Amino acid sequence: MIPELRSVGLDFLRWQDALEAAYGSGALRVTGEVEDGQVLQYDDPSGARLVILAAPPYGSFASFSGGVGTTAHLSMVNDIVGVLDIVADTPLLQIGAQDAPVLATLTATVAQGALLAESGELSYQPVQLTALAADLAVYAGRDEAARAGVLRVGVVDSRGAADLNSGGVAPHAAATVALEVVEAERRTTALTGQPFWVCRIQAPFDFTVVLSATAGADGADGSDGAVTVEPGSILAGEVQFTATATDPAACSGGCGDGCSSGSCGCS
Numbered sequence: 258m259i260p261e262l263r264s265v266g267l268d269f270l271r272w273q274d275a276l277e278a279a280y281g282s283g284a285l286r287v288t289g290e291v292e293d294g295q296v297l298q299y300d301d302p303s304g305a306r307l308v309i310l311a312a313p314p315y316g317s318f319a320s321f322s323g324g325v326g327t328t329a330h331l332s333m334v335n336d337i338v339g340v341l342d343i344v345a346d347t348p349l350l351q352i353g354a355q356d357a358p359v360l361a362t363l364t365a366t367v368a369q370g371a372l373l374a375e376s377g378e379l380s381y382q383p384v385q386l387t388a389l390a391a392d393l394a395v396y397a398g399r400d401e402a403a404r405a406g407v408l409r410v411g412v413v414d415s416r417g418a419a420d421l422n423s424g425g426v427a428p429h430a431a432a433t434v435a436l437e438v439v440e441a442e443r444r445t446t447a448l449t450g451q452p453f454w455v456c457r458i459q460a461p462f463d464f465t466v467v468l469s470a471t472a473g474a475d476g477a478d479g480s481d482g483a484v485t486v487e488p489g490s491i492l493a494g495e496v497q498f499t500a501t502a503t504d505p506a507a508c509s510g511g512c513g514d515g516c517s518s519g520s521c522g523c524s
Contacts, residue, residue: 261319261497263469264390265305266446266453272317278448279307289372291336296371303444304455304467308368310336318366320499324387324465325457328357331379331502336371338364338428340418341500343462346381357381360462364417365430365498373502383503388434388458388496390468395484395492399437402491410435410491411460415498435493436466441486443470454486466492 262268262275269275279285279299289296294312306320316337329341341364344357365386367373396402399410414433420426440457452470457463470484486492 259319260391261389263451263471264453264467265301265319265321266303266444266451266469267301267305267307267319267449268451268469268471269449275307276309276317279309282448285309289369291371296369298368299448301446301448303446303453305446305448305453306368308366310371312371318499319389319497320366320368320501321387321389321455321465321467322385322501324385324499324501325463326383326503327386327463328381329384329386329500330359331367331373331382331384331500332377333367333370333374334364334421334428336374337366338417338430339367339370339373339500340364340421341384341386341498343386344381345462361413361415362418363413363415363430363432363498364421364428365500368499368501379502385501385503386464387499388432388464388466389499390466390492391431391495391497393434393466393468393492393494393496395468395486395490397487397491398489399491402435402493405493407435407491407493410437412436413461417498430498432496432498433494434466434496435491436460438466438486438488438490438492440488441490452483454484456486456490456492466496468492 288298297309299307304323310316328346333339343360346357412435416431417429438456442455456466
């Protein structure tokens with residue numbers, strides 16, 4: 258089991274199987290050109306996404322299209338992982354030319370990361386931010402979560418950000434969370450027919466969490482059956498953050514200087 262793939266309904270035993278299925282779908286597309294290669298992307302109608310860096314240093318990761326939008330200062334650490342300072346940007350602050358307060362700092366895989374790696378910091382960059390379940394328990398409510406030892410809700414602890422100063426740890430996007438679900442929608446991927454949940458979170462900031470709808474994963478008890486998520490459910494455990502840089506204004510002003518050459522990959 259590869260938890261990140263399973264969280265978006267793409268439960269393949271090997272990454273090679275997932276990539277072959279994406280190639281075989283006929284829906285794999287080039288989203289940008291980089292030195293010595295390309296960035297490829299499979300976007301399932303359900304929102305499940307695979308990103309493939311077909312250039313050095315090469316790599317693939319699961320992502321999600323259509324996550325809740327937020328604003329962040331974005332800096333790439335390498336071609337795949339970036340640092341996001343999530344900011345509480347508002348029109349009033351913009352009118353007053355005031356800096357928005359930083360709500361949290363985290364690391365995430367970035368769908369256009371290879372295209373943005375040389376761009377420096379992108380200030381006030383619109384992004385879609387999603388947490389992919391890695392080992393995530395689902396509780397019916399705060400009381401049940403408290404009995405299981407989850408005493409604080411509305412928490413995101415980015416281990417990836419904490420580990421950036423450690424020379425012995427490669428950049429990663431892992432985080433520990435305890436969150437209350439505001440909205441939940443069950444979706445099914447076209448590529449595999451597997452179900453997963455898309456959950457909206459509002460505290461400590463706005464983002465999306467996705468997790469498998471099949472029991473036995475994401476911290477469930479290992480039995481057969483279905484995972485049920487409803488508004489008011491508590492999600493607690495391990496996730497991997499992923500982000501997509503977006504810009505409604507045809508990529509101008511955000512998503513890197515490569516936009517002018519058509520290689521931006523904003524979506």
